[in-house]
Each structure stands twice: as C-alpha cells, then as structure tokens.
Amino acid sequence: MAYGFDTLQIHAGARPDPATGARQVPIYQTTAYVFRDAEHAAALFNLQEVGYIYSRLTNPTVAALQERVATLEGGVGAVCCSSGHAAQIMALFPLMGPGLNVVVSTRLYGGSITQFSQTIKRFGWSATFVDIDDLDAISAAIDDNTRAIFCESIANPGGHIADLDAIAKLADSAGIPLIVDNTSATPYLCRPFEHGATLVVHSMTKYLTGNGTVTGGVVVDSGNFDWSASDKFPSLSAPEPAYHGLKFHETFGPLAFTFHGIAIGLRDLGMTLNPQAAHYTLMGIETLSLRMERHVQNAEQVAGWLESHPTIEAVTYAGLASSPYHDRVARICPKGAGGLFTIALKGGYDACIRFVDSLELFSHVANLGDTRSLVIHAASTTHRQLTPEQQTAAGAAPNVVRISIGIEDAEDIIADLDQALTKAHG
Structure with a gap:
C-alpha cells in the first residue's frame, strides 16, 4: 500500500x-x-x-x-x-x-x-x-x-x-x-x-x-x-x-x-x-508536515507585510508575487516557498545591527528551521569570513538580515518586527 x-x-x-x-x-x-x-x-x-x-x-x-x-x-x-x-x-x-x-x-x-x-x-x-x-x-x-x-x-x-x-x-x-x-x-x-x-x-x-x-x-x-x-x-x-x-x-x-x-x-x-x-x-519528523505548513503560512503573511514597510528596501521571499523566482514555487516547491528569507534595510549595516538587538520575540542565533522565529545578520556572523563580493553573491550583503519564521502567531511576529524596525531607523 x-x-x-x-x-x-x-x-x-x-x-x-x-x-x-x-x-x-x-x-x-x-x-x-x-x-x-x-x-x-x-x-x-x-x-x-x-x-x-x-x-x-x-x-x-x-x-x-x-x-x-x-x-x-x-x-x-x-x-x-x-x-x-x-x-x-x-x-x-x-x-x-x-x-x-x-x-x-x-x-x-x-x-x-x-x-x-x-x-x-x-x-x-x-x-x-x-x-x-x-x-x-x-x-x-x-x-x-x-x-x-x-x-x-x-x-x-x-x-x-x-x-x-x-x-x-x-x-x-x-x-x-x-x-x-x-x-x-x-x-x-x-x-x-x-x-x-x-x-x-x-x-x-x-x-x-x-x-x-x-x-x-x-x-x-x-x-x-x-x-x-x-x-x-x-x-x-x-x-x-x-x-x-x-x-x-x-x-x-x-x-x-x-x-x-x-x-x-x-x-x-x-x-x-x-x-x-x-x-x-x-x-521531530513526526510533526514535519504540520510545522512546515505553519512555517509557510506565517512566512507568506510576514513577508507580505515587510514588503510594504517603509524601512525595507527588499524582501527575498520566493512566495511573493514580486519575486523573480515566484514562478518556480509551483513547479519545484508546490506546497510553499519555505520559511526562510532575507530583508534588506534602507539604513544599511548599522540599522541591521540595531534591528537585531531590538527584537524581543525573535532569538538571535546561528541556526534556522526552529519552531521559534530566529534572526541573524549574516555579514557580521555566518558569512563574516567571506569577501564583500562573496557576501553579495550569496545573498548576505551588509544591509541584509536573515529571518527564519517560526510557528508562533503571525500577528505577534509582525508586532515584534514592527517595533524593532522603528527602533532601528530612529
């Protein structure tokens, strides 16, 4: 069977x-x-x-x-x-x-x-x-x-x-x-x-x-x-x-x-x-499908909100209609584009550091894919050893923050991002 x-x-x-x-x-x-x-x-x-x-x-x-x-x-x-x-x-x-x-x-x-x-x-x-x-x-x-x-x-x-x-x-x-x-x-x-x-x-x-x-x-x-x-x-x-x-x-x-x-x-x-x-x-695998469904659902909602935020220069989530990779979602990842993406802040490197330090619900860790929402500034951490050219090619430029969306209430995730973005941009 x-x-x-x-x-x-x-x-x-x-x-x-x-x-x-x-x-x-x-x-x-x-x-x-x-x-x-x-x-x-x-x-x-x-x-x-x-x-x-x-x-x-x-x-x-x-x-x-x-x-x-x-x-x-x-x-x-x-x-x-x-x-x-x-x-x-x-x-x-x-x-x-x-x-x-x-x-x-x-x-x-x-x-x-x-x-x-x-x-x-x-x-x-x-x-x-x-x-x-x-x-x-x-x-x-x-x-x-x-x-x-x-x-x-x-x-x-x-x-x-x-x-x-x-x-x-x-x-x-x-x-x-x-x-x-x-x-x-x-x-x-x-x-x-x-x-x-x-x-x-x-x-x-x-x-x-x-x-x-x-x-x-x-x-x-x-x-x-x-x-x-x-x-x-x-x-x-x-x-x-x-x-x-x-x-x-x-x-x-x-x-x-x-x-x-x-x-x-x-x-x-x-x-x-x-x-x-x-x-x-x-x-963990026993609940994989349940978790991935919520990761995707939350990521779609959060990415859509971030895309319209005045302090955000770009959002890389493939689940957004504006993404150049959106047409691949249905073919390669038919159940959704995952829960991982980056955001580029208009305030540059310094704004990214202030943003990460201001988050409360998000955990600042070198990991992804947790039930919890996680954040890291790749250029100063996971991609720090790379040249600026390599960082940009890898999607981890100095003004970019990686976000791993968890399975919390989407409204709570958005509220935390909102207050941190406000503090990051003064």
Missing part, C-alpha cells in the same frame, strides 16, 4: 521493538553488538550480511531514522552523520580524489562556501563557484575533472529556489551526479529526486528535527545513477582493496552509494550520529 507523507513521517522506519514491544523507537545506547558466532561476525565484516557491528557504523536507532528520511525523500537508502557539514563531505567522499573538482552554487550558506572554497583543498579537491541560475556558466565550468554539481533547493539565506530540472539535465549530459542540499525545503516542500537529482543532503539540525536540540546530517541516495557507466567513480565501480576486490556498484546495485557511505565513509571518517540525536530527530 502506498501511504501518504503524513503517515510515512510517523511510521517509516519505526516498528515495535521485538524484545519489549515498545512502540516508540528506543534509544539503543550501545557501542557494540554480540555476534551469533564467528561465522556471523565474518559475514558482517565481509559485507555478505547486513547487521550491526559497532555503532560508529550502524545503530538501530540511527537505522530507523535513515529509513524514514530515505522514504520521505523517495530514495533507496540514506546514511546519517554528525552534522550537515559532515553530510556534505560524506556525499563528496566516494566521488572525489586529488585534482578533481565540483561545480558549486554561489548561493550557499556561508559555512558551506568556506568548506568548498577552503577546506576541501586539503583533500586535493577544488570547487568552481557559479551563479546556479546561469546554465551557460554551469556548462562552461564543467570539465573532464568535474565529478558533481552542488546546489541548495531553497538557498540559505536568501530563499532563492534553484531550477533543479534544468540543472539536472546539465549534470546528466556530463555524466555526473547533481547533489542537492534540501535542508531549507525538507522533503515536504521539495523532492529533488523527482527533478533529476542524484543525491540529497540535509542538515537535520534544522527543519527535520525542528526544535533546536541536536545536530545531525544525512545523505540520501536516489539509486538512479549508473556509477559504472564511466571510469569517473572508481570508488563505486572498481575493485575495493579493503574488501578483497569487491565492486560496490556491481555487488549492491542501486544501494552502492549507501553501502559505501557506511562501510567506507563512516568506517574511516567516523562522522557518526549518536543514537540520542537520532531519537530527537525521529520525534
């Missing part, structure tokens, strides 16, 4: 505990698991049998979360890890090698821009940044050493919606995967696999958990990419020395990337999600 999203967000991956009958997924707070015998242990270590060995690799609580997120995204498998940044490295790890590159959107979270522009150089990888709306620029950036295209479905901080269908066609023609960060949209608003994406990553810290309690990341595999179609991805298509010459794609088919993420990625990188964090995220 094909269940609906609201049913799957509660039941996918969750079965009564066979030992106790516990209905909620237990927190399996254990390091290791007892093998039935020596033959069973050998089969697990040889990847001949699926099971639990050591919680750096697999854990029943985490496994339930992996199944739930993969189901909601329409993927074949998922690998959870310790943060969204960890998920990005985990997604690239099987694809990349020294001298290889990835084509990356300029409209990314500031920390992601730093990770791609600076940190991955230490692996011998490189990133070419492009305006993800410029299809010609994407094509020109792809060369023989390109192994993926990376973008966000709904960009952080500006709420820009990427044309995933068009980008996926370019990736297909180049024989490389499209990796989509779906954090800001969640699978309730956007399902990138339906638009041709190969892999999806999330910072589960944000909307999936939804309550600001834990950090976590996940990589979801569509199962649709032919890793053996060329010699570009030897980690998945060629013999793996650590497993006696096993070929992941030949052996595991559509689940090749997922198995590699666990057997190689988590084994050697160790970016493990702890079971208590997985438990919090499982509980």
Whole structure:
C-alpha cells in the first residue's frame, strides 16, 4: 500500500521493538553488538550480511531514522552523520580524489562556501563557484575533472529556489551526479529526486528535527545513477582493496552509494550520529508536515507585510508575487516557498545591527528551521569570513538580515518586527 507523507513521517522506519514491544523507537545506547558466532561476525565484516557491528557504523536507532528520511525523500537508502557539514563531505567522499573538482552554487550558506572554497583543498579537491541560475556558466565550468554539481533547493539565506530540472539535465549530459542540499525545503516542500537529482543532503539540525536540540546530517541516495557507466567513480565501480576486490556498484546495485557511505565513509571518517540525536530527530519528523505548513503560512503573511514597510528596501521571499523566482514555487516547491528569507534595510549595516538587538520575540542565533522565529545578520556572523563580493553573491550583503519564521502567531511576529524596525531607523 502506498501511504501518504503524513503517515510515512510517523511510521517509516519505526516498528515495535521485538524484545519489549515498545512502540516508540528506543534509544539503543550501545557501542557494540554480540555476534551469533564467528561465522556471523565474518559475514558482517565481509559485507555478505547486513547487521550491526559497532555503532560508529550502524545503530538501530540511527537505522530507523535513515529509513524514514530515505522514504520521505523517495530514495533507496540514506546514511546519517554528525552534522550537515559532515553530510556534505560524506556525499563528496566516494566521488572525489586529488585534482578533481565540483561545480558549486554561489548561493550557499556561508559555512558551506568556506568548506568548498577552503577546506576541501586539503583533500586535493577544488570547487568552481557559479551563479546556479546561469546554465551557460554551469556548462562552461564543467570539465573532464568535474565529478558533481552542488546546489541548495531553497538557498540559505536568501530563499532563492534553484531550477533543479534544468540543472539536472546539465549534470546528466556530463555524466555526473547533481547533489542537492534540501535542508531549507525538507522533503515536504521539495523532492529533488523527482527533478533529476542524484543525491540529497540535509542538515537535520534544522527543519527535520525542528526544535533546536541536536545536530545531525544525512545523505540520501536516489539509486538512479549508473556509477559504472564511466571510469569517473572508481570508488563505486572498481575493485575495493579493503574488501578483497569487491565492486560496490556491481555487488549492491542501486544501494552502492549507501553501502559505501557506511562501510567506507563512516568506517574511516567516523562522522557518526549518536543514537540520542537520532531519537530527537525521529520525534521531530513526526510533526514535519504540520510545522512546515505553519512555517509557510506565517512566512507568506510576514513577508507580505515587510514588503510594504517603509524601512525595507527588499524582501527575498520566493512566495511573493514580486519575486523573480515566484514562478518556480509551483513547479519545484508546490506546497510553499519555505520559511526562510532575507530583508534588506534602507539604513544599511548599522540599522541591521540595531534591528537585531531590538527584537524581543525573535532569538538571535546561528541556526534556522526552529519552531521559534530566529534572526541573524549574516555579514557580521555566518558569512563574516567571506569577501564583500562573496557576501553579495550569496545573498548576505551588509544591509541584509536573515529571518527564519517560526510557528508562533503571525500577528505577534509582525508586532515584534514592527517595533524593532522603528527602533532601528530612529
């Protein structure tokens, strides 16, 4: 039977505990698991049998979360890890090698821009940044050493919606995967696999958990990419020395990337999600659709009010009819444009600082996707490490404030914004 999203967000991956009958997924707070015998242990270590060995690799609580997120995204498998940044490295790890590159959107979270522009150089990888709306620029950036295209479905901080269908066609023609960060949209608003994406990553810290309690990341595999179609991805298509010459794609088919993420990625990188964090995220996902509906409803009302406010220069919310990305909402995010956007204040940098300091209901934090309304001045915080040109390209210019609209009463959110804008502009 094909269940609906609201049913799957509660039941996918969750079965009564066979030992106790516990209905909620237990927190399996254990390091290791007892093998039935020596033959069973050998089969697990040889990847001949699926099971639990050591919680750096697999854990029943985490496994339930992996199944739930993969189901909601329409993927074949998922690998959870310790943060969204960890998920990005985990997604690239099987694809990349020294001298290889990835084509990356300029409209990314500031920390992601730093990770791609600076940190991955230490692996011998490189990133070419492009305006993800410029299809010609994407094509020109792809060369023989390109192994993926990376973008966000709904960009952080500006709420820009990427044309995933068009980008996926370019990736297909180049024989490389499209990796989509779906954090800001969640699978309730956007399902990138339906638009041709190969892999999806999330910072589960944000909307999936939804309550600001834990950090976590996940990589979801569509199962649709032919890793053996060329010699570009030897980690998945060629013999793996650590497993006696096993070929992941030949052996595991559509689940090749997922198995590699666990057997190689988590084994050697160790970016493990702890079971208590997985438990919090499982509980958060149970109400995902309800929360996202309210996030969208509030964001539409608040963005519309802000657009007409005399102190506001611009509002970037794609749900507004005035947005240049409004026509993509129905196609890419049919249930709404999310709860994240930016506002540009006419008073510039100083007004932004006064505005943030004057808010009372909003929390000034380096996070988004909480039930609470959150605010941050990206140019002085999350995007501070970027050049002014990079800040502007990422949608985080000095006169811009990022707003994550929560699920409080919209009238209360507007009242708080109104009093803070008044104080910010004297």
